Amino acid sequence: MFRSLRNRLLLSHILPLAIIIPLMGIGLSYVLETQVLLPRLAQNILSDARLLAEISRTEYDLWGTPLLFESMLSRVQLDPSLRVMFLTPQGHLLYSTDPTDQGYLGQLLSMNGLDLARKGSEVVLTNYSGLRLHDVVLDVLSPVVRSDGPVLGIVRVTYHIDSVYELFSQMRMLIIVILGGGLLFGAGIGLILALNISRPVQDVTAAIYDVAAGTRSEPLPERGPTELREQARAVNHLVARLHSLEQARRQLLANLVHELGRPLGALRSAIHALSKGAAQDSQLLSDLTVGMDEETVRMQHVVEELAHLHDQDLGTLELQREAISLASWLPRVLSPWQAMAEEKRLHWTTDIPTSLPTLQADPVRLAQVIGNLVDNAIKYTPPGHAVTITAGQEGERAWVRVADKGPGISTEEQALIFNPFYRGGQGRRIKQGMGLGLSIARDLAVAHGGQIILASTPGQGSQFTLWLPLN
Numbered sequence: 001m002f003r004s005l006r007n008r009l010l011l012s013h014i015l016p017l018a019i020i021i022p023l024m025g026i027g028l029s030y031v032l033e034t035q036v037l038l039p040r041l042a043q044n045i046l047s048d049a050r051l052l053a054e055i056s057r058t059e060y061d062l063w064g065t066p067l068l069f070e071s072m073l074s075r076v077q078l079d080p081s082l083r084v085m086f087l088t089p090q091g092h093l094l095y096s097t098d099p100t101d102q103g104y105l106g107q108l109l110s111m112n113g114l115d116l117a118r119k120g121s122e123v124v125l126t127n128y129s130g131l132r133l134h135d136v137v138l139d140v141l142s143p144v145v146r147s148d149g150p151v152l153g154i155v156r157v158t159y160h161i162d163s164v165y166e167l168f169s170q171m172r173m174l175i176i177v178i179l180g181g182g183l184l185f186g187a188g189i190g191l192i193l194a195l196n197i198s199r200p201v202q203d204v205t206a207a208i209y210d211v212a213a214g215t216r217s218e219p220l221p222e223r224g225p226t227e228l229r230e231q232a233r234a235v236n237h238l239v240a241r242l243h244s245l246e247q248a249r250r251q252l253l254a255n256l257v258h259e260l261g262r263p264l265g266a267l268r269s270a271i272h273a274l275s276k277g278a279a280q281d282s283q284l285l286s287d288l289t290v291g292m293d294e295e296t297v298r299m300q301h302v303v304e305e306l307a308h309l310h311d312q313d314l315g316t317l318e319l320q321r322e323a324i325s326l327a328s329w330l331p332r333v334l335s336p337w338q339a340m341a342e343e344k345r346l347h348w349t350t351d352i353p354t355s356l357p358t359l360q361a362d363p364v365r366l367a368q369v370i371g372n373l374v375d376n377a378i379k380y381t382p383p384g385h386a387v388t389i390t391a392g393q394e395g396e397r398a399w400v401r402v403a404d405k406g407p408g409i410s411t412e413e414q415a416l417i418f419n420p421f422y423r424g425g426q427g428r429r430i431k432q433g434m435g436l437g438l439s440i441a442r443d444l445a446v447a448h449g450g451q452i453i454l455a456s457t458p459g460q461g462s463q464f465t466l467w468l469p470l471n
Helices: 005-058 066-076 099-104 114-118 162-213 226-275 282-314 326-343 363-380 437-447
Strands: 082-087 093-096 123-126 137-145 151-160 322-325 347-351 358-361 386-394 397-404 451-457 461-469
Touching: 005 066, 005 082, 005 123, 005 137, 005 151, 005 162, 066 082, 066 093, 093 099, 114 137, 114 151, 162 226, 226 282, 322 326, 322 363, 326 347, 326 363, 326 386, 326 397, 358 363, 358 461, 363 386, 363 397, 363 437, 363 461, 437 451, 437 461
Parallel strands: 347 386
Antiparallel strands: 082 093, 082 151, 123 137, 137 151, 322 358, 386 397, 397 461, 451 461
8 A cells, every 4th residue: 555655655744743633632632721721710719719718807706607608608699500618727617508518517627738728828729630521620728817817717619610521522622623624634735745746756757668668759847846856857868868869870870871882882883893804904903993992991981980989888998198299290190181181282281389298198099189180171171272280388288270261160060060970061062971080089089188179160161179288
């Protein structure tokens, strides 16, 4: 029954109320009965006893005469349910309004509080018990003190509170009804709170199963307490991430088909030509072998990008760091790209100071970063325009900047250009590559403790700056 979160939450809300509210009801009843009702009744009875004692004090010459007592009682007109006794200072009964006490006239009565009354103190006694309301007695002793000091007698007023039982019972019933209503109201609120908490949890659980089954793409509504909203937000992040990965997977397959299809088609055409006798023509044979080699180089480049992507996913990317003097290392790395740029009829410009520092880096991986940046600059710069490579040092960091005069990158694309498999058009009708070059370059830069900063204006070219820490 209490295996579900909703039932346990409901129990956690109701159980404290079910314990605390009855205890509060008992305590409230006890306090009202002992601190409010009984003291007020006792005060009223004590006032009557004082009145009788005062009248008796003024007429002390007639003390002990039954006519005096009857006359006083007829003048005061007390509640008939009160039993009034007049006693001697020693406690002998002189008069009682209860006919059943006639047999005790003149006898010494034994009662609590008599010693205090003899000394001139007022005494209020009760046998109240929270478990016994049928026979509650209020007993008041008020001494009659003469003006010259001695105690003339004692007035005793007794009230058998049979009617209080009904009063207390009604009060307790009202308390039970009110507290019971409060308990039901609290249970209702607890049920609402339990549902408000359990429903988001159930929604999150269902969403996780939907994600696992691949049937959910819409975001989960964020509702409930802060913790549950954060949980729903985490599930939404997971859904968005899985959706992005699914799109990336499909994009990867499409890119692979495109990138491998072209060189494979070219290789198949060359093989078909060779099988038809093209090898007999030495010039044609040379052209075909050179073309086949270029196509295999392109396929190797695709395989290398996929290998890096695999290493990135597995977290196995390791750097073989060594001391690199940028002043002598950069020109060697850039020389092959210079030939490619000149072949495309681009203006190639470099500014590499001889004062560049030495840093600890992986020369192969770092060359891959710079090669990706330079390759993009050459690829997207039209013939007749310039590609510029500069380097320098700023504080504890060295930088290498690759700038081109290509079509530039729009603001929208700048936020996506480093995402895996993203291939920007950048003014070309045919998008080139698998969209992994800049992603790989960024990851390698981060692995070296550096970063790549892009600055581009559409129509005015782009510049990528690689920042590397010296330490």
